Amino acid sequence: MMNSETLIYFVYVLAAASVILAAEALYVTYVRGRDRIGTINRRLKRLADEAPAEQTLQSLLRERGLTESGDYVFGVIALNRLYTQSGITGNPLTFSTIFILAGLIVALLLKLLTGFSALPALVCFAFVGFVLPLLFLRRARNKRILKFARQLPDALDMIVRSLRAGHPASVAIGLVGREMADPLGTEFGIVADEVTFGLSIEQAARKLSERVGFEGLRLLSVSLSIQSKTGGNLTDILANLSKVLRERQKLRLKIRALSAEGRFSAWVISLFPIVMFAILALVAPSYYGKVWGNPLIFPVFTIFGVWALLGDLIMYRMVNFDF
Structure with a gap:
């Protein structure tokens, strides 16, 4: 028979073991969730789902508007390229469709x-349904x-170190x-998968350049093509x-x-008339009197708006350089 003191010690040991096991289970669950959330790029998240x-x-190519072979889905190549x-x-x-419906709703409400x-x-x-999505895509x-430009030099250094360690380019x-994190991690992962499934490194790099549109990747594609044809030290x-x-x-x-x-001046010059118009509309709604009823008001505002946009374009060209 087990005496009462031994029984109490045994209960304490079981309780301590239970607490330790429960804490470990919670920790493992938490770490696994953090690993899933902290996966550094979209492709690895897809692979973590055991697909x-x-x-x-x-699936990565389809959601970017590309076919399984990496070509554009739609015949309007320029728009498809911009979306990709x-x-x-x-x-x-x-x-x-979302932008077109939004433009239709805004136009009906305005009317x-x-x-x-x-x-x-x-x-x-026309602006909300067609111009705004183009501006949104260009900005994105x-x-x-x-x-991508900030990540690419580090990625090239990683490739160089791997090649010097004796690994093949793939x-x-x-x-x-x-x-590497997105966007570079997923894009180079796609390149690795395409090479695995039969494309040459030069072809995969050319498709990568088309998907991203960065000039540095074109230099990378040309470098790989020249090296494969003429030889040389790739590292x-x-x-x-x-x-x-x-x-x-x-x-x-x-x-x-x-x-x-120059960019700050462009913003100030562009927004100042709009801000002043809004202030006058709030502080003194009758300031403009019966001007709004004049049939010339809309053509005049249109001309001034186009003129202001032209000035913004000129200032934009003055502070942006291609090199």
Whole structure:
């Protein structure tokens, strides 16, 4: 028979073991969730769901508006290319339909609430349904390219170190796809998968350049093509390319710093009339009197708006440089 003191010690041991096991179970669950959330790029998240690599590759291409072979789905190549390079995922038809419906709703509300003629509502529909999505895609593409430009030199350095360690080029590219964050990680992971499923590195790099639209990737594609045809030390080529891209990035940042005053002036000059108009409309609604009833008001405002946009375009060209 077990005495009462021994029984109490035994209960304490079981209680302590239970607490330790419960804490460990909670920790393992938490760490597993953090690992899933902290997966560094979209492709690795897809692979973490235990989907086959070929199926993951096809789904990544389809959601970017590409076929399974990496070609554009739609015949309007320029729009399809813009959508692909923006990095937005999903069906392109769904994306365009959302903006068209939004433009239709805004135009109807403008017509019903203000009583304007059909022409301003039509202009509003055209802007929201067709111009706004293009501006949105261009902005998304430019932001993505800038982020890609910051990541690419580090990725090239990683490839160079892997090649010097004796790994083949396909393994080095796959390493970048596993270790780098988006957008570069997923794009290089797609390249690694395409090489695995039969494409040459040169073809995969060319498709990568088309998907991203960054000039540095065109240099990478050309470097790989020349090296495969004429030979040469690939590690030295990529190391020099990484150095060139870093110097270009430094020059771009320097130009951006020097042109900051011009960009700020453009914003102030562009927004000042709109802000003053809004202040007058709130403080003194009758300031403009019966001007709004004049039939010339809409053509005059249209001309002034186009003139202001032309000035903004000129200032934009003055502070943006291609090199």
